[in-house]
Amino acid sequence: MKYILSPSILSADFKHLGADIEAADRAGAQYIHIDVMDGLFVPSISFGMPVLSCIRSVTDRVFDVHLMVQDPERYIDTFAGLGADILTIHAEACRHLDSALSAIKNRGLKAGLALCPATPLSVLDYLWEKLDMVLLMTVNPGFGGQKYIPEMTEKIAALRKMAEARGKDLDIEVDGGINDSTIRQVLEAGANVLVAGSAVFGGDIEAQVKKYLAVMETYGETAR
Secondary structure, eight states: OOBEEEEBGGGSOGGGHHHHHHHHHHHTOOEEEEEEEBSSSSSOBOOOHHHHHHHTTTOOSEEEEEEESSSGGGGHHHHHHTTOSEEEEEGGGOSOHHHHHHHHHHTTOEEEEEEOTTSOGGGGTTTGGGOSEEEEESSOTTOSSOOOOTTHHHHHHHHHHHHHHTTOOOEEEEESSOSTTTHHHHHHHTOOEEEESHHHHTSOHHHHHHHHHHHHHTTSOBOO
16 A cells, blocks of 8 residues: 545635646645536536646646546546546446446546545445445535545545455545644544645645655655
């Protein structure tokens, strides 16, 4: 298991989006987290295909695309064609999870499944073979800058235990409220992919990325 930082551009300065992404890249962030919101599944509207297309030329880092949209299976081919490397869909927003995850894999992408805070882990029971990553929302989705929900630490630990019991090398991504106060508890619980938005882009981007990667390295090898 390798540790990965995925800065969320939802918290970047959109006047200087390309420069902010380049700064995170230079500092060593392995992924770039892209939150696509439709105003239906979540109340906010963020950005979509044109933004992804524009920023693909800025970096060759892994594009970690999180579809917070209703009926995400409609967009799998589009985002695959625009350069997504990982496509994560929400269990709560998709009618046919098995077929949607299969479609992601068939496009040669890594498949992720996102769970809102109140969604039980039992939704994974018949999907394990299709999953490369599970994203646990540690805030309620839709807005950046929220506080971490403490009960999610137990959920992270439970998911890691389930994956280990199945002998599965699963990436567990956590998204929401990751900062200086919460990073160690999610790592200790078993998360290995951390989304950080305002904690990275709200200050000196390169310094913040390097700081969080240094913390992650105390728990194990970071991806390069």
